[in-house]
Amino acid sequence: MCIIVTNSPNVSELMTPLLQSAVPTSVVDFWLGSINPLWSTQQALARITKLESSASDTVTLTLKANRHVQGFLPGQHINITVEVNGVRRVRSYSPAWVNSSAGEFSISVKRVDGGAVSAWLSQPACIGQVVEVSAAFGEMTLDASQPKTTIMLAAGSGITPFLSLLRSQLADYPAPITLLYWTKHEDELCFVDEFNALASTYPHFTVQYFLTQANQPAQRLNEQHLQSLINDADNTQIFACGPQGFVQHAAMLAKQQNITAVIEAFYAPEVIFDSNHQVAITLQRSQKTIMVPVGQSILTALEAEGINPAYGCRRGLCNTCSCTKLSGSTQHLHNQDMNHESPTSLRICINSASSDLTLDL
């Protein structure tokens, strides 16, 4: 099911063709935006209209979209661009609720220590602010025409794509779904009442909660959690969303059980690298060559040299940072796979250089 945000035509839509025929788009957008911040000739924008607490460290924001915000499938992500203290910053979130007739959707934001964007979005002062919205991306979607027993593994704010999937598709999904949800402490669990209500309503859905830092034996993800849920590996799928270490562990357990897994890390991979071991990256179009450490994300390494390629999620999901690798070898930072092929498409946020490289940048 694709959710389409629909807005009825407004004055900006009626005026835009006329204005654009004589005036540059940027000028038209400036004047439209000064009348109504959501009006734009082509930019996908949304205004924050409501902020509610969802857990001790999480808020849920409701946003009103303009007509350029595209539809998205439950479980997908969008990039939100905000301006904090004069600096544009991009973060990805999974929309968790949509009222398409009103053109409204919501995102849940977990406060991250030192996180400028999550701190900004957690303040009531953000209500009324307008943010940019990207096209949707992500492959964690349920296909009811090919139903499989589905095990959803969520940690922390990795819960949001599952909330969206369950709200919109659980009623009609013709196979069992189990949600296993981890947080550090009980007060960090979000939407518990809603998950419990879904489990009471739909016999094919069960939910279990696990705490990793409460006063009890730690309940970290292990093979026992999965074994009791798997009867037929060929007809079972695992979705995992959470921090890098969690989804990597989930992927390893799924591999051991020969089960298809879709994993999405909620944060960029943490990387340890030796800054003394360097290779050369040649940017063919820019006619530049720079030295970067082996093992560091290419995107981060380029930024450290003052080069700013396009990026979105910074975790390998949205493809915004993709460019063509023309020569050389790279290593994937999630699964450590090497890639020696050229030419090939390369997401520079989640790959590091293992040899001298030439990129079409």
Ligand code: FES
């Ligand atoms: S920035 Fe999204 S895939 Fe690299």
